[in-house]
Amino acid sequence: MPQSAEKALDHAPLFCEPEYRQMLAEKKLNFECPHPDQVVSDQREFTKSWKYREKNLARQALVVNPAKACQPLGAVFAAAGFERTMSFVHGSQGCVAYYRSHLSRHFKEPSSVVSSSMTEDAAVFGGLKNMVDGLANTYKLYNPKMIAVSTTCMAEVIGDDLHGFIENAKSEGSVPRDFDVPFAHTPAFVGSHVDGYDSMVKGVLENFWKGTARTEATATINIIPGFDGFCVGNNRELKRLLDLMQVNYMFIQDASDQFDTPSDGNFRMYDGGTSINDVKAALNAEWTLSLQYYNTRKTLDYCRDVGQAATSFHYPLGVEATDELLMVISEISGREIPEAIRLERGRLIDAMADSQAWLYGKKYAIYGDPDFVYAMARFIMETGGEPTHCLATNGTSAWEDEMKELLASSPFGKNAQVWPGKDLWALRSLLFTEPVDLLIGNSYGKYLERDTGTPLVRLMFPIFDRHHHHRFPLMGYQGGLRLLTAILDKIFDNLDRETMHAGVTDYSYDLTR
Amino acid sequence: MSSLNAKNKDAFHELASEKSGSKGPKARLRNCARPMAPGTAVGGCAFDGAKVALQPITDVAHLIHAPLACEGNSWDNRGAASSGPTLWRTSFTTDLTEIDIVMGHSERKLFKAIREIKDGYAPAAIFVYSTCVTAMIGDDIDVVCKRATDEFALPVVPVNAPGFVGSKNLGNKLAGEALLKHVIGTVEPDEPGLCDINILGEFNLSGEFWQVKPLLDKLGVRVRACIPGDARYLQVASAHRSRAAMTVCSTAFVALARKMQERWDIPFFEGSFYGISGTSEALRRIADLLVKKGADPSLLHRTEILVAEEEEKVWKRLEAYRPRLEGKRVLLNTGGVKSWSVVHALMEIGMEIVGTSVKKSTLEDRERVKQTLKEENLVFESMSPRELFSLLLERKADIMLSGGRTQYIALKAKLPWLDINQERHHAYAGYEGMVQLARQIDLAIHNPMWPQVREPAPWEQALVV
Numbered sequence: 001m002p003q004s005a006e007k008a009l010d011h012a013p014l015f016c017e018p019e020y021r022q023m024l025a026e027k028k029l030n031f032e033c034p035h036p037d038q039v040v041s042d043q044r045e046f047t048k049s050w051k052y053r054e055k056n057l058a059r060q061a062l063v064v065n066p067a068k069a070c071q072p073l074g075a076v077f078a079a080a081g082f083e084r085t086m087s088f089v090h091g092s093q094g095c096v097a098y099y100r101s102h103l104s105r106h107f108k109e110p111s112s113v114v115s116s117s118m119t120e121d122a123a124v125f126g127g128l129k130n131m132v133d134g135l136a137n138t139y140k141l142y143n144p145k146m147i148a149v150s151t152t153c154m155a156e157v158i159g160d161d162l163h164g165f166i167e168n169a170k171s172e173g174s175v176p177r178d179f180d181v182p183f184a185h186t187p188a189f190v191g192s193h194v195d196g197y198d199s200m201v202k203g204v205l206e207n208f209w210k211g212t213a214r215t216e217a218t219a220t221i222n223i224i225p226g227f228d229g230f231c232v233g234n235n236r237e238l239k240r241l242l243d244l245m246q247v248n249y250m251f252i253q254d255a256s257d258q259f260d261t262p263s264d265g266n267f268r269m270y271d272g273g274t275s276i277n278d279v280k281a282a283l284n285a286e287w288t289l290s291l292q293y294y295n296t297r298k299t300l301d302y303c304r305d306v307g308q309a310a311t312s313f314h315y316p317l318g319v320e321a322t323d324e325l326l327m328v329i330s331e332i333s334g335r336e337i338p339e340a341i342r343l344e345r346g347r348l349i350d351a352m353a354d355s356q357a358w359l360y361g362k363k364y365a366i367y368g369d370p371d372f373v374y375a376m377a378r379f380i381m382e383t384g385g386e387p388t389h390c391l392a393t394n395g396t397s398a399w400e401d402e403m404k405e406l407l408a409s410s411p412f413g414k415n416a417q418v419w420p421g422k423d424l425w426a427l428r429s430l431l432f433t434e435p436v437d438l439l440i441g442n443s444y445g446k447y448l449e450r451d452t453g454t455p456l457v458r459l460m461f462p463i464f465d466r467h468h469h470h471r472f473p474l475m476g477y478q479g480g481l482r483l484l485t486a487i488l489d490k491i492f493d494n495l496d497r498e499t500m501h502a503g504v505t506d507y508s509y510d511l512t513r
Numbered sequence: 514m515s516s517l518n519a520k521n522k523d524a525f526h527e528l529a530s531e532k533s534g535s536k537g538p539k540a541r542l543r544n545c546a547r548p549m550a551p552g553t554a555v556g557g558c559a560f561d562g563a564k565v566a567l568q569p570i571t572d573v574a575h576l577i578h579a580p581l582a583c584e585g586n587s588w589d590n591r592g593a594a595s596s597g598p599t600l601w602r603t604s605f606t607t608d609l610t611e612i613d614i615v616m617g618h619s620e621r622k623l624f625k626a627i628r629e630i631k632d633g634y635a636p637a638a639i640f641v642y643s644t645c646v647t648a649m650i651g652d653d654i655d656v657v658c659k660r661a662t663d664e665f666a667l668p669v670v671p672v673n674a675p676g677f678v679g680s681k682n683l684g685n686k687l688a689g690e691a692l693l694k695h696v697i698g699t700v701e702p703d704e705p706g707l708c709d710i711n712i713l714g715e716f717n718l719s720g721e722f723w724q725v726k727p728l729l730d731k732l733g734v735r736v737r738a739c740i741p742g743d744a745r746y747l748q749v750a751s752a753h754r755s756r757a758a759m760t761v762c763s764t765a766f767v768a769l770a771r772k773m774q775e776r777w778d779i780p781f782f783e784g785s786f787y788g789i790s791g792t793s794e795a796l797r798r799i800a801d802l803l804v805k806k807g808a809d810p811s812l813l814h815r816t817e818i819l820v821a822e823e824e825e826k827v828w829k830r831l832e833a834y835r836p837r838l839e840g841k842r843v844l845l846n847t848g849g850v851k852s853w854s855v856v857h858a859l860m861e862i863g864m865e866i867v868g869t870s871v872k873k874s875t876l877e878d879r880e881r882v883k884q885t886l887k888e889e890n891l892v893f894e895s896m897s898p899r900e901l902f903s904l905l906l907e908r909k910a911d912i913m914l915s916g917g918r919t920q921y922i923a924l925k926a927k928l929p930w931l932d933i934n935q936e937r938h939h940a941y942a943g944y945e946g947m948v949q950l951a952r953q954i955d956l957a958i959h960n961p962m963w964p965q966v967r968e969p970a971p972w973e974q975a976l977v978v
Contacts, residue, residue, distance in 0.1 A: 094560055
């Protein structure tokens with residue numbers, strides 16, 4: 001055995017030792033009825049072919065490796081952006097365990113969500129009792145200022161009425177009558193986490209705004225960031241820019257502090273978030289800006305209904321999109337864009353010019369949430385790259401149209417293809433048949449990276465296998481710089497790997513690039 | 514639903530009719546089947562439990578019949594290791610939409626999905642999992658699987674454990690039921706041997722079991738099936754011809770072990786591969802059962818020789834760590850078998866246990882914790898993050914060992930933490946694992962970063978003085 005106290009091998013190298021190699025090989029022979037190596041490699045080659053691609057894309061009943069999560073996850077994330085708010089998911093326990101793990105693994109922070117623990121009884125008789133007991137327990141145990149209720153498929157299939165249930169629970173004294181319990185119906189068999197986000201933010205606004213008339217409009221801008229795995233870095237960066245512009249603004253749903261608590265010996269179940277008073281006051285704002293269209297369709301309609309002006313962006317990244325954002329803010333606030341920001345913009349453009357030769361003509365595959373894919377494709381085209389494959393498992397035909405419009409606006413989008421509703425296994429075929437230089441997406445892309453040899457730039461949500469990316473902004477000119485660097489690093493690292501063989505490929509192993 | 518109900522009761526029959534233990538059958542049943550309190554967050558659901566218990570069977574396609582939720586939020590999140598196939602890590606789901614549900618398309622979609630898997634992946638078998646929604650709308654996955662099995666000449670196994678029927682623990686047991694009903698005993702092995710064993714409830718996290726297997730190889734003991742860790746469908750299907758069995762995570766599969774004993778006369782024991790004496794004990798008992806079932810009695814002697822050799826080696830290797838770990842205070846927040854087995858292992862290297870949780874532990878597990886620790890107040894049930902946080906500080910723990918979801922609680926308390934649940938990146942089983950465990954605890958506790966984390970900022974220090 002190769003272990004010793006002086007040199008205890010980690011399991012990764014340990015199982016590479018010959019004893020273990022042999023043991024594992026024997027298992028294959030004894031229990032797998034293995035095919036000959038030739039058959040396996042023929043089959044592997046077949047999965048790279050156009051023929052397989054056609055079969056793969058024709059799949060109808062089966063989703064393989066999805067790039068979306070469900071509505072309640074979005075609702076839970078949304079609730080985390082409000083002051084001392086406990087997420088309460090009306091359904092069985094398992095779903096909540098998944099949301100907690102998902103958020104925890106991405107943000108490297110604890111994530112508190114409770115469940116109404118529905119079981120078979122609830123499925124038959126309805127979940128009212130679970131709501132009554134659950135709200136009471138949550139209120140008692142976790143001392144929240146607000147409990148945000150969303151649903152799982154189960155509660156939706158049996159048709160539990162949240163509004164009625166919450167009223168009943170209040171009548172039975174689960175929580176005080178005037179305690180805030182906003183809610184959203186979030187069935188997972190409709191849409192994805194971006195819709196759940198939308199419903200929950202709207203639910204919170206309705207809870208505080210319904211039945212209240214707008215007094216005079218104040219010159220404040222509400223900003224709704226949308227479901228954003230990089231909210232920690234992004235929200236702080238945006239606040240910095242807005243402060244530089246001296247704009248009156250209010251973030252509605254800000255999870256940046258909740259998912260980035262300092263290590264100072266205190267355990268914060270809740271941190272940061274938009275305060276209840278601010279949400280109330282936000283009714284009087286003149287404008288509501290959403291940074292992501294698909295995350296806030298219903299919410300923005302509601303804002304317009306109450307009399308606010310509202311508009312949305314597609315997750316603004318890069319030069320043009322940031323320009324657009326700042327100019328809209330400048331226009332509606334009447335504040336000028338200060339010199340400091342102008343300089344930042346100049347620096348990003350300078351950096352893009354410095355590196356343009358390395359980026360021009362590079363081909364990309366981008367996947368993720370609809371707004372992000374849109375934003376990323378736009379930024380890629382700014383750098384002279386071609387977004388060859390744009391894929392969103394939760395993309396709709398409306399998204400497809402918007403993407404096509406965007407791609408048609410630049411010569412670099414000429415050969416681009418848009419793939420709404422497709423999964424990562426479909427992307428695998430796309431990458432084999434029409435290869436690209438870089439893949440942009442979340443951690444799940446690492447299998448595509450391995451299978452197809454396409455280097456992966458990790459962005460968006462979830463990122464489980466790398467640390468701290470979400471602490472840095474992607475938005476604003478500073479964010480653009482970080483985005484640019486991430487892409488360039490990947491290109492150079494890859495180039496080094498390919499050219500590092502001494503005397504064979506190192507004619508391009510350059511010190512200066 | 515009534516038949517499901519009956520099956521659940523049956524799954525817990527095990528616990529209710531148990532012979533040992535101080536509490537009556539009713540209390541035992543309550544203990545494991547007790548519903549979770551609304552308004553708390555405890556853990557997974559039955560579906561999660563079933564998937565966890567079966568997914569590490571690596572050459573099987575695991576198809577989740579559900580809206581996207583159950584799979585979309587959770588796919589590929591376990592650290593079990595495979596020595597070959599990667600199919601088990603691929604996510605397959607029917608992604609039911611509102612239209613499917615309203616129009617009643619879901620059973621047909623499931624059948625088509627099975628066909629698409631069979632055509633595209635040629636798996637050894639397909640396991641189909643029902644979930645809350647598909648169970649509630651009344652999809653009969655048994656019938657669909659049966660038809661698919663007949664039509665495709667491929668084992669298509671229904672796993673009936675929708676989330677709402679109960680806890681993760683129940684899901685584990687229902688997974689065992691599915692294996693018993695549809696898989697185990699369906700294939701006759703070519704050459705059954707007198708030294709064939711099954712290991713049940715071993716997940717091969719980070720390849721842990723591979724550290725144990727060479728020991729068994731040396732003894733000439735063949736692992737016919739390790740369920741589920743790094744298992745192949747054929748191994749599981751022919752597991753009924755083993756001569757003896759060991760359950761590692763009893764919570765998950767002790768009922769399966771009992772029923773295999775009843776049906777095929779395979780004696781079993783509950784053991785653990787954590788810790789030195791734990792591993793030695795497990796080897797001895799395996800040998801003992803095999804000999805009782807007709808293996809060559811020299812196996813007992815050879816086992817003693819192996820144990821003596823290995824123990825001597827490992828104690829020597831651990832000496833380097835002992836002075837660095839002796840007297841250090843550990844809080845364990847985990848469940849099931851680890852509540853006692855890891856405790857025991859840590860005590861062997863001289864660490865002090867300041868608390869261990871017994872969530873998801875069977876009554877046997879709990880008994881063992883008590884016997885090992887000899888102190889009641891060190892044992893706690895599952896608790897809220899805030900309570901856990903306080904406990905860490907009150908009991909002046911030097912390190913917490915737990916799973917990923919609670920790791921940040923320790924870190925916020927400025928305490929070192931080590932993952933011993935499914936996401937861990939080190940293998941702790943067997944004699945090798947004990948060295949690794951000691952090393953990782955040593956590294957975690959003695960990281961030079963901790964003083965910096967704990968000291969206030971220099972300007973705050975100045976104010977204090």
